[in-house]
Amino acid sequence: MTPLVARGGSTLRTNPNQLHETEEAGTLALLAREGRRMAHVSGDIWEPACGRGRMSRVFSAAGFRVTSTDLVDRGFGKGGVDFLKARRLRAPVVITNPPYGELVESFIRHARALGARYLALLVKADFFQAAGKAARQRLFNEFPPSRIHPLGWRLDWTGQGRPVMNCVWLVWDWVAGGEPFTGQGGRPYAQHYAAVSKDEAVAAHGVRFGRDT
Numbered sequence: 001m002t003p004l005v006a007r008g009g010s011t012l013r014t015n016p017n018q019l020h021e022t023e024e025a026g027t028l029a030l031l032a033r034e035g036r037r038m039a040h041v042s043g044d045i046w047e048p049a050c051g052r053g054r055m056s057r058v059f060s061a062a063g064f065r066v067t068s069t070d071l072v073d074r075g076f077g078k079g080g081v082d083f084l085k086a087r088r089l090r091a092p093v094v095i096t097n098p099p100y101g102e103l104v105e106s107f108i109r110h111a112r113a114l115g116a117r118y119l120a121l122l123v124k125a126d127f128f129q130a131a132g133k134a135a136r137q138r139l140f141n142e143f144p145p146s147r148i149h150p151l152g153w154r155l156d157w158t159g160q161g162r163p164v165m166n167c168v169w170l171v172w173d174w175v176a177g178g179e180p181f182t183g184q185g186g187r188p189y190a191q192h193y194a195a196v197s198k199d200e201a202v203a204a205h206g207v208r209f210g211r212d213t
Contacts, residue, residue: 063210
């Protein structure tokens with residue numbers, strides 16, 4: 001579970017495998033907004049960058065059946081699995097906090113190529129305005145998210161109490177089907193929702209969304 005981190009160069013030097021675990025409230029924020037929709041698509045989730053399972057456990061507690069894999073074996077789920085080399089889809093719903101930088105685009109493209117029905121990625125809030133803006137705009141035009149849910153607080157990746165990054169959940173709901181939303185000139189756009197407050201996120205704790213309920 002690895003985000004697009006600030007200070008990318010220094011972070012990659014000190015943490016080359018990018019283990020930045022998502023606090024539970026960050027995952028609950030997605031469930032608060034998308035849990036019922038996720039369950040409607042499928043009760044099965046693939047978390048392909050599971051780290052030590054912090055995000056996967058939240059989904060399991062919410063009633064979903066979770067397949068957890070990671071490139072690195074961290075003692076949780078199945079290690080040694082490179083999502084970008086996967087040839088089969090392990091669950092219709094793919095959700096993760098993907099690795100830093102341009103790998104996010106690779107995750108989007110590969111999830112789509114595998115036939116994922118629903119994809120949600122936790123990324124830095126300015127992902128589509130970051131370095132290589134023209135390339136990111138092309139990515140947006142090709143794969144416009146269905147919905148964007150900003151977090152109303154900063155996630156603390158280090159546990160040091162000094163969070164610096166604003167994050168959003170990007171959701172591609174390919175089951176909904178049809179053409180992407182378009183605006184003036186036929187340009188695609190995403191539905192951008194009000195920020196999820198931490199109180200709203202925490203209120204989703206204990207709610208069972210998955211199909212085993």
